[in-house]
Amino acid sequence: MNNTQPDWKWRIVLALAICTYPLAAHAGGGGVGATEVTQIMNHAELVASVAKQAQMVEQNIEAQIVRLQNLAQMSPQVLSGATTPYRAQMGSLQSLYTSVSGLRQAAEQTNDLFSRSMSEMSNTGMTPSQWLSAYSKLATTRGGYYRQQLDSDMNSLSILAQRAQNLQQVQSLIPGISGNVQGLQLLNQQTGLLAGEMLDMHALMQRQLTQRMQEREAVAQGQVNAARLAAARQVEARLLNELEVKDINSEPPFELLKSRN
Incomplete structure (x- = not known):
């Protein structure tokens, strides 16, 4: 538990650097207001929170799928016609499980991005803004692995946004599902915020790369x-x-001596 607090602080600082560095270049020294700083801090926490919440929801959905599968294996005499709604729900739960699982994987990958970045800053003694500047400069001047890594990190942000949007769409096709799966309602609220914020962060990093x-x-x-x-x-x-x-x-030619008569 003691290691969690410093980790959160670095996540917040890194997200702040990523989101404010391009803005500072055009702000004439004004920086960002308190409202933007508060929002950025919340967004940094949101990524890790979504990963944790998605894992819990994924486990809850999996448990429901297992129960339905066990029901499906019972004899028709025992089941009668009472399980027809549950059989119909199986496909919906499996689609939801796939969506939540994909969201969890994307959130964990984005968390890895933060962890690697924090480690690099700690090893080099760079501030977050210095790290971001050096990262984009390496990608544009040396290319190769550095450009591939930056593209991969930006792709992680984009994928996380897409997975969040996908979960919203899947849930909208299953009436009442959020009330039947524990934790899904909170995850739904989180992903509603996450999608837009990851797209914004991706756009800011893209502008930084374009500027470089x-x-x-x-x-x-x-x-x-x-x-x-x-x-x-x-x-x-x-x-x-x-x-x-x-x-x-x-x-x-200049004649120094002229002939005499």
Whole structure:
């Protein structure tokens, strides 16, 4: 329990850096207001909370599926016609289970993103904003593994948002299901917030990456322009030198001694 509190603080700080770093570049030093900071802190906690809640709901759904499967294995004489509604519910529960399981996996993967990032910051002594700046710079300047890793992290955010939206859709197709599965109602409320926030975070990181790429392209274009200008001036200097030499050669020879009559 003692290790949980520092971990939460770092999660909050990291999420704050990811979400506010691109904003700070355009805010003229104004930063973000208290409302945005509070929201960002809540969003950082939301990812881990969804992973935990989804795991509990997943287990509850699985237990219901097992009970229905056990009922289905009983003899028709014992079952009579009383289990017809439960048989119909089996398919709905299985679809819901698949959706919740996918959400849990995506949330856990996003949690891994936070854990790895915190470890890197701890090992390098970087602040969250320094880490994010270095991460995007490595991805744009060195490419390869660094770009693949950044793309993977951003993809994790996008997938988590998609899984949250999918759970909302699946639940809407099963009337009354949230009241029949313990914990599902809370998870439904959490995913309603999570989808939008993960999309926002993905968009902010994408803007940061785009800005880095534009900066790199500007530097590269500046170098190309400087090289072109240097080459043009070399040509100009050579032509001027050739012209001066030609003028000198065209001058009549200067006679120091003239012949006397």
